[in-house]
Amino acid sequence: MGVGVLNxxxxxxLVIYPMSPRFLLVRGKVKEAKKILKSLSGIYGKEIDLEKxxxxxxxxxxxxxxxxKDFKSHRTMLKExxxxxxxxxxxxxxxxxxxxxxSKISSDLYISYLFSALGNVLAFSLTVPVCNLLGRKRAMLxxxxxxxFSNFLAMPDVKISGRWTLEYAANMIGNVAIxxxxxxxxxxxxxxxxxxxxxxxxxFSSSCARIGSFIGTxxxxxxxxTDRRVPLAMFAGVTIISVVAVFFLSDTTGRRIPETxxxxxxxxxxxxxxxxxxxxxxxxx
Numbered sequence: 001m002g003v004g005v006l007n008x009x010x011x012x013x014l015v016i017y018p019m020s021p022r023f024l025l026v027r028g029k030v031k032e033a034k035k036i037l038k039s040l041s042g043i044y045g046k047e048i049d050l051e052k053x054x055x056x057x058x059x060x061x062x063x064x065x066x067x068x069k070d071f072k073s074h075r076t077m078l079k080e081x082x083x084x085x086x087x088x089x090x091x092x093x094x095x096x097x098x099x100x101x102x103s104k105i106s107s108d109l110y111i112s113y114l115f116s117a118l119g120n121v122l123a124f125s126l127t128v129p130v131c132n133l134l135g136r137k138r139a140m141l142x143x144x145x146x147x148x149f150s151n152f153l154a155m156p157d158v159k160i161s162g163r164w165t166l167e168y169a170a171n172m173i174g175n176v177a178i179x180x181x182x183x184x185x186x187x188x189x190x191x192x193x194x195x196x197x198x199x200x201x202x203x204f205s206s207s208c209a210r211i212g213s214f215i216g217t218x219x220x221x222x223x224x225x226t227d228r229r230v231p232l233a234m235f236a237g238v239t240i241i242s243v244v245a246v247f248f249l250s251d252t253t254g255r256r257i258p259e260t261x262x263x264x265x266x267x268x269x270x271x272x273x274x275x276x277x278x279x280x281x282x283x284x285x
Contacts, residue, residue, distance in 0.1 A: 022195060030055060067200055074261035076268040077194065081201050083245045084189045085208040087140075090242035091185050092209035093216030094147060094178040094235055098171065115172055123179030127187075130180065135253030136188045140246045143181035144239055150174030151236035155229050167228070174235075191252035195259045 018040070024033040033055065041048040071078040098116075131139045154170035185205075193201035222231040250268060258264045 025055060064200075067197055070197065070261045074265055077197070077261045077264045080192050080249055080264070081204060083249055084185070084192060084201065084205050086245045087185055087242050088189070088205040089208040089212035090238045090245075091178065091182045092212035093219065094174075094239060095182045095216070096213040097216035097220045097231075097235060098175045098178055116175055119172055119175040120179045123176045124183050126176075127180050127183040131184060131187060135251055136184065136191060137246065137249060137251040137253070139184050140181060140188055141243060143177050143184060144243045144246065146177035147174055147181065148236050148239045148243065150177060151232045151239065154232050188249075188252065191255075191257055192249065192264075193258075194261055194264050195257065197261065 018036045019032070021033040021036050021040075024030075024036070034051070034053070038048060071081065127139075130142065133139075134142055150170045150173040153173070154167040156166060158166035160166060160169065189202060189205055190198060219231055219234060222234075255267065258267055
């Protein structure tokens with residue numbers, strides 16, 4: 001009952017949120033798009049009259065198979081999508097591995113629940129400030145490296161007090177770090193993927209995250225059947241792999257969001273796509 005009420009409260013704002021102006025333009029609904037843009041400009045205290053403004057947009061064929069073919073012809077988009085899928089897989093496996101490993105945060109199960117929840121709240125509160133301070137890519141690397149550090153920190157048998165050990169403290173740090181990484185990857189992936197393929201890229205990434213969530217949950221069960229350093233080493237190892245994957249992604253901080261696969265290539269510095277775009281612009285003129 002409680003979960004149902006919370007889900008209802010989370011769904012309710014979706015009724016209030018406006019449609020995407022870009023989405024409406026692609027479908028030829030110019031008046032609705034202008035109305036939403038005008039209301040959004042009013043939020044920032046600079047209301048703009050769009051009645052006499054001509055919105056320029058490119059009609060796109062939203063075909064599933066054509067979108068898949070674009071990955072073959074645009075290698076940078078393919079590379080970044082695969083790296084994002086890997087990172088989502090790792091983040092989800094670690095997030096749910098920590099989320100279902102509350103007993104590793106304290107000897108008392110209820111205190112473990114409490115600290116796990118507080119860790120999530122802290123991580124989600126820090127995500128936006130850390131992204132603004134460090135940028136998207138560095139924020140991801142920061143959270144993931146903290147996750148690696150926490151797994152290695154949890155390995156030694158060190159007792160801090162009667163009820164607390166170094167392992168408990170390290171797992172608390174890891175819980176905050178991986179929750180921050182999981183929240184950041186949502187923002188980062190949306191800014192890496194072009195508008196035309198964003199839904200598809202997010203779907204692929206989310207599917208990998210679902211697989212990772214299953215594996216991470218069962219990996220945490222190894223605590224009960226083997227030495228605790230084994231799952232800790234496994235978590236540390238996959239996190240290092242994720243750090244390497246993020247290192248090869250481009251930084252989206254302060255950069256415009258790509259509209260099409262060609263924009264992804266242009267932002268990556270592929271000159272041949274620049275020549276194609278200039279030729280197209282010349283033909284339009």
